[in-house]
Amino acid sequence: MASKENYLVGIFDDEDVLLSAVENIRDKGVKIKEVYTPFPVHGLDEALGYRRTRLPIAAFLFGMTGTITALSTQIWMLGFDWPMIIGGKNHFSIPPFIPVTFEFTVLLAAFGMAGTFLVVSDMKPYKWPRMFDNRSTDDKHVMAIDLAANKISKEEISQILKSNGASEVNEKSY
Amino acid sequence: MQASSVFRESLVTGGKTVHDVSHDISCQVENKPSRLWWMAFGISLVLLTWGAYCCWMMLWHGIGMWGLNKTVGWAWDITNFVWWVGIGHAGTLISAILLLFRQRWRMSINRAAEAMTIFAVICALSFPGFHMGRLWLGFYWALPLPNAFGSLWVNFNSPLLWDVFAISTYFSVSLLFWYMGLIPDFAVIRDRAVRMGHMTRARIYNALSFGWDGAAKTWMRYESVALILAGLSTPLVLSVHTIVSFDFATSVIPGWHTTIFPPYFVAGAIFSGFAMVLTLLLVTRKVFKLEDYITIYHVELMNIIIIVTGSIVGVAYITELFIAWYGQVPAESYAFYNRVMGPYWWAYASMMTCNVISPQLFWIKKIRTNLMATFVLSIIVNIGMWFERFVIIVTSLHRDYLPSSWTMFHPTMYDIGQYTFTFGIFFTAFFLFAKFFPVINMAEVKSIVKSTSEKKSSTAH
Numbered sequence: 001m002a003s004k005e006n007y008l009v010g011i012f013d014d015e016d017v018l019l020s021a022v023e024n025i026r027d028k029g030v031k032i033k034e035v036y037t038p039f040p041v042h043g044l045d046e047a048l049g050y051r052r053t054r055l056p057i058a059a060f061l062f063g064m065t066g067t068i069t070a071l072s073t074q075i076w077m078l079g080f081d082w083p084m085i086i087g088g089k090n091h092f093s094i095p096p097f098i099p100v101t102f103e104f105t106v107l108l109a110a111f112g113m114a115g116t117f118l119v120v121s122d123m124k125p126y127k128w129p130r131m132f133d134n135r136s137t138d139d140k141h142v143m144a145i146d147l148a149a150n151k152i153s154k155e156e157i158s159q160i161l162k163s164n165g166a167s168e169v170n171e172k173s174y
Numbered sequence: 175m176q177a178s179s180v181f182r183e184s185l186v187t188g189g190k191t192v193h194d195v196s197h198d199i200s201c202q203v204e205n206k207p208s209r210l211w212w213m214a215f216g217i218s219l220v221l222l223t224w225g226a227y228c229c230w231m232m233l234w235h236g237i238g239m240w241g242l243n244k245t246v247g248w249a250w251d252i253t254n255f256v257w258w259v260g261i262g263h264a265g266t267l268i269s270a271i272l273l274l275f276r277q278r279w280r281m282s283i284n285r286a287a288e289a290m291t292i293f294a295v296i297c298a299l300s301f302p303g304f305h306m307g308r309l310w311l312g313f314y315w316a317l318p319l320p321n322a323f324g325s326l327w328v329n330f331n332s333p334l335l336w337d338v339f340a341i342s343t344y345f346s347v348s349l350l351f352w353y354m355g356l357i358p359d360f361a362v363i364r365d366r367a368v369r370m371g372h373m374t375r376a377r378i379y380n381a382l383s384f385g386w387d388g389a390a391k392t393w394m395r396y397e398s399v400a401l402i403l404a405g406l407s408t409p410l411v412l413s414v415h416t417i418v419s420f421d422f423a424t425s426v427i428p429g430w431h432t433t434i435f436p437p438y439f440v441a442g443a444i445f446s447g448f449a450m451v452l453t454l455l456l457v458t459r460k461v462f463k464l465e466d467y468i469t470i471y472h473v474e475l476m477n478i479i480i481i482v483t484g485s486i487v488g489v490a491y492i493t494e495l496f497i498a499w500y501g502q503v504p505a506e507s508y509a510f511y512n513r514v515m516g517p518y519w520w521a522y523a524s525m526m527t528c529n530v531i532s533p534q535l536f537w538i539k540k541i542r543t544n545l546m547a548t549f550v551l552s553i554i555v556n557i558g559m560w561f562e563r564f565v566i567i568v569t570s571l572h573r574d575y576l577p578s579s580w581t582m583f584h585p586t587m588y589d590i591g592q593y594t595f596t597f598g599i600f601f602t603a604f605f606l607f608a609k610f611f612p613v614i615n616m617a618e619v620k621s622i623v624k625s626t627s628e629k630k631s632s633t634a635h
Contacts, residue, residue, distance in 0.1 A: 038617065106343055138193055
């Protein structure tokens with residue numbers, strides 16, 4: 001059996017206190033494992049030093065796949081495989097193909113991006129997430145600090161958390 | 175620091191805290207439904223059963239059961255289809271377009287409005303589906319699938335086929351957008367269930383939430399997905415009703431062949447959609463006691479959108495009449511003369527009264543902040559918008575090129591029955607949603623509670 005991972009869990013009541021706490025705590029050289037919040041807190045990702053997500057690039061690539069697939073399928077089907085003359089018009093013309101192309105682009109971009117999001121965030125219906133304190137989906141902001149990743153002692157980190165506005169500091173092992 | 179405006183009213187009243195938001199919304203899901211809910215659900219089931227009988231008869235005997243004839247080949251079916259699709263548009267407008275414009279008042283109404291979109295599109299899809307006669311072959315005929323005739327592909331030049339792609343994409347992307355919004359809220363119910371010791375409920379809602387953990391990194395990605403989905407849904411919603419209007423506008427039937435149709439249909443769709451959102455939300459806030467979240471201020475803002483879109487629709491009606499006269503095409507002029515003065519004058523007059531005159535009452539602040547008046551007017555607007563589609567479709571067809579084939583359209587019991595069926599689906603689905611899913615987007619409302627909730631003890635902003 002692997003040795004247990006020990007965490008220090010700081011609970012914050014207010015998002016503004018949390019934001020300044022994250023900055024101060026990181027300045028003191030404490031490594032924060034992750035922060036769990038009940039709603040998106042603006043500026044938290046920057047305070048934690050996260051890189052911007054590249055999901056929009058995924059959406060663009062999926063969208064382009066949709067555009068190319070829809071356009072080439074229509075051109076091939078109506079222009080080459082079975083050319084149909086309808087109302088004396090060209091059987092190969094771009095404008096009537098645009099609506100379907102647009103819809104298919106949106107469809108692939110939307111589902112491709114949402115699917116990528118679930119994959120990169122490792123979200124699945126049968127997975128039970130690691131909740132350090134499940135009040136984090138209600139009204140508390142929860143900061144988890146991995147003790148093994150930090151050189152500073154447990155007591156000292158606990159003191160830093162409290163002095164930065166944490167209403168509770170608990171220990172949790174997995 | 176959060177800034178609060180003295181010019182804007184609170185979006186959440188009653189001095190709510192973040193915990194109150196979780197509690198007030200989740201307890202609707204956790205508690206047994208009220209008697210009022212059972213009553214509403216029971217009525218919906220009765221409508222659904224009666225409608226399902228009519229649909230079954232129609233599937234068994236064919237669409238000859240409808241009142242269509244050789245001259246009027248489209249009537250209630252397509253009227254109802256366009257009406258339902260239009261209603262759906264308000265949901266996407268609220269959740270996507272208002273998100274891009276950073277309108278925070280959308281936050282407590284977007285969930286219910288998006289649910290309405292999805293159910294309305296399901297109702298709409300049933301009409302072209304049944305109209306194909308053999309519903310179960312619908313996919314086979316409408317999609318470009320390889321077949322034994324060559325393959326003979328579908329006609330990509332036809333607006334009816336564009337409709338297939340537009341409506342199905344609209345339905346799936348709306349469903350995705352709505353579900354993405356629900357994920358963090360399912361996790362709220364899961365964790366409350368864990369704390370209360372209801373492990374079965376916790377497991378079900380955990381599966382629904384895809385194991386949501388609420389980490390800062392997940393939120394960052396989640397917000398990015400929400401923003402891009404809103405950006406994709408905005409042109410999508412405009413394209414959908416534009417393409418629905420192409421079904422008429424690209425034809426050569428006088429009365430349909432007009433270039434004004436796309437913007438006119440989109441404005442009408444948003445107009446009727448907001449009316450339906452109001453009808454539903456005024457009932458929902460009463461049944462689920464959400465008066466602190468869906469406030470008079472929300473109702474007033476929605477009524478203002480109704481004035482704007484209602485006036486756009488009014489201008490479109492008058493423009494159509496003007497162009498029919500100014501264009502001096504005899505067939506076109508006659509189509510519009512017949513629309514206003516012909517045997518369907520009463521339908522045209524109902525449309526004008528309900529859609530153009532009645533929403534103007536909302537200029538009066540007393541009326542647009544009165545719940546009963548809003549409820550009544552929202553239903554009147556929906557009746558008016560139904561008549562708009564009926565007028566466009568039936569009056570343009572019933573007096574066609576040969577006077578010997580002029581006729582009237584009379585709905586049968588089965589036309590009415592299928593319309594009832596869609597109401598049954600719509601309300602049954604909506605009440606089930608309101609019982610089992612959180613009706614208000616908790617995560618979004620929580621993010622504004624601190625800045626917009628009126629404080630119990632504070633004296634001023």
